[in-house]
Amino acid sequence: MNRYPLRVEARRDPALSRWLWLVKWLLLIPHYIVLAVLWTGAVVLTLVAYLAVLFTGRYPAPIRAYNLGVLRWSWRVGYYGYQALGTDTYPPFTFADDPDHPARLHLEPEESPPRWLPLVAWLFAIPHLLILGALTVAGTRDNDTRISVLGAVVLVGGLALLFTGRFPLGLHDLLVGIARWNLRVVAYLMLLTHRYPPFRLDQGSVEEPDPTTPPSAPHQRASSTAGSVVALVAGVLLLAPAAGLGIGGGALLGLDSARDRNGYVTSPTLQLSTATAAVTAENLRITDTAFWTRTAADVGGLRVTAASPTGDALFIGIAREESVDAWLAGTAHDQLIGFDSGAGRYDRAPGAISVVADPAAQPFWLATGTGSGATLNWNVVDGDYAVVVANLDGTPGVAADVEGAVQIPDLTGLGAGLLTTGIVLGLVAIGLIVLGGVGIGRRHSPPPPAAGPTGPAPQQTPPVPVRT
Structure with missing residues (x-):
C-alpha cells in the first residue's frame, strides 16, 4: 500500500470552546519560546546529519530522535494552535509521544538514506515548498496585507466556532491535510525519511500504519537531560553574538578593502x-x-x-x-x-x-x-x-x-579580530548545540536490539506440520 513513513494523527475534539481560540496565542507563548530554541538546534543538527550521511552513509540515531521530537512537539502546538484549532487539550512540554494527546506523529523505521541525498534533497523539495508557500504564507500588495489560504481557512473556522459552537469538519480535514503535507516535506528535508513526499492532501484524522512494520518500543529513558538542555540553550544563545561579530568583522574588512x-x-x-x-x-x-x-x-x-x-x-x-x-x-x-x-x-x-x-x-x-x-x-x-x-x-x-x-x-586589525572571535564563538556554539541535542536525542532513541549470548537472537521458524 502507498503509505508514507511519517504518519500524522489528529483526533478531533468532539466539543471545542467557542472563545478559547481567541487567546491561544497568549497561552502558547512559552511553547513558542522553547520551540525557537529547539528549532535552532534542529537546523544545526540537521546540517551535522547531512555531513554524517554524506561521509559515513549513516544517520546518527540521537539526531534522528531529536529532530523527530522537535517535529512531534511542533505538531502538538500547531494542532492546538492556529495550524488547525483541532483540540483544546494543552500540548505537553516533551519530545516523547503522548498517547493521550490528540495530535501524534510516528516515524516508521527504514534504511539509512543514500549518501548523495544530502546534496540534492533541498533541490528536490523546491516544488513542494513553492506550493506550500502559496498555501501557508501571506503576501503583500501595495502595502496592503493579504491573508494566506491557511490563514483564511483558520479564520473562517474560528468564526464558525465562535458563533455556532462547531468547527466545520471539512475545514478541519483540509487543515490537517495541509499540515500533514508540510510535516512530510520537513521530515524529508531533515532526512528523517528518504521517501519523496507525495503531491497530495491526505485528509482525515488518522493514517493507518503499515501492517508489516513491528510496533515501536518506548523510547523514554530514565537518565537526566538537565546538562544537555543547558548545553543546547547556551549554544543557541551564543549563536546570535557569534553571527553578529562575524558579520560585523567581515563588513569592516570589506569596508577597509575599499579605502x-x-x-x-x-x-x-x-x-x-x-x-x-x-x-x-x-x-x-x-x-x-x-x-x-x-x-x-x-x-x-x-x-x-x-x-x-x-x-x-x-x-x-x-x-x-x-x-x-x-x-x-x-x-x-x-x-x-x-x-x-x-x-x-x-x-x-x-x-x-x-x-x-x-x-x-x-x-x-x-x-x-x-x-x-x-x-x-x-x-x-x-x-x-x-x-x-x-x-x-x-x-x-x-x-x-x-x-x-x-x-x-585602517580597520584591518579590528575587522580580523571581530571575524576571528565570531568564528570561534560560532564553533563553540555549534559544539554546544550538537552536544546538547545529541544528549537529548539519545534519551529518546529506541533501545538497541536484544542480543543473545553469542549474537542477535535467532529468528523463530514455524514448525513443520506432521500428517497423521
Whole structure:
C-alpha cells in the first residue's frame, strides 16, 4: 500500500470552546519560546546529519530522535494552535509521544538514506515548498496585507466556532491535510525519511500504519537531560553574538578593502537633476568627531565631487543648516531624501523658481568647490549641516553626477579580530548545540536490539506440520 513513513494523527475534539481560540496565542507563548530554541538546534543538527550521511552513509540515531521530537512537539502546538484549532487539550512540554494527546506523529523505521541525498534533497523539495508557500504564507500588495489560504481557512473556522459552537469538519480535514503535507516535506528535508513526499492532501484524522512494520518500543529513558538542555540553550544563545561579530568583522574588512591610499571610501555615483536653482542634502548631524580624530590620525575627512554632464560650471558647498535655510528662504529648491537606481528622490521646498544670489560669494560656507568638476574637501566637526549643489551663476536647472567620500582609519586589525572571535564563538556554539541535542536525542532513541549470548537472537521458524 502507498503509505508514507511519517504518519500524522489528529483526533478531533468532539466539543471545542467557542472563545478559547481567541487567546491561544497568549497561552502558547512559552511553547513558542522553547520551540525557537529547539528549532535552532534542529537546523544545526540537521546540517551535522547531512555531513554524517554524506561521509559515513549513516544517520546518527540521537539526531534522528531529536529532530523527530522537535517535529512531534511542533505538531502538538500547531494542532492546538492556529495550524488547525483541532483540540483544546494543552500540548505537553516533551519530545516523547503522548498517547493521550490528540495530535501524534510516528516515524516508521527504514534504511539509512543514500549518501548523495544530502546534496540534492533541498533541490528536490523546491516544488513542494513553492506550493506550500502559496498555501501557508501571506503576501503583500501595495502595502496592503493579504491573508494566506491557511490563514483564511483558520479564520473562517474560528468564526464558525465562535458563533455556532462547531468547527466545520471539512475545514478541519483540509487543515490537517495541509499540515500533514508540510510535516512530510520537513521530515524529508531533515532526512528523517528518504521517501519523496507525495503531491497530495491526505485528509482525515488518522493514517493507518503499515501492517508489516513491528510496533515501536518506548523510547523514554530514565537518565537526566538537565546538562544537555543547558548545553543546547547556551549554544543557541551564543549563536546570535557569534553571527553578529562575524558579520560585523567581515563588513569592516570589506569596508577597509575599499579605502584608497589616502584612507577615503567613495560612494557610488548619484545623479542629481532639478529644474530649480539648487539641490540640498540636509539634516546631516555629525557627533563625536573629537573622539575619532583624537584616537586615529587618518580619519575625519569629507570629500564631495560634482561633475557636470553638460560641462557647465557648478558650485558645491557645505555650511551650517540654518545658514543654508536662510539663504534659500522663499526660493524653490529640491531636498534630497533618497535615491533609486543611482538617481535622486526629492522633496521640493516651497517658493519661486528663480535665480539665487551668487553662491560662491556667500560668507557662511565652511568649504566649497567650483568648476565643471568641482571638489569639496572638509575636516568634519560636530554640528548640523547641509550640502548644496547649484550652478555657479545661481541659475535654475542643475544637473550633476555626485560622489561622496569619507576618510576612515585602517580597520584591518579590528575587522580580523571581530571575524576571528565570531568564528570561534560560532564553533563553540555549534559544539554546544550538537552536544546538547545529541544528549537529548539519545534519551529518546529506541533501545538497541536484544542480543543473545553469542549474537542477535535467532529468528523463530514455524514448525513443520506432521500428517497423521
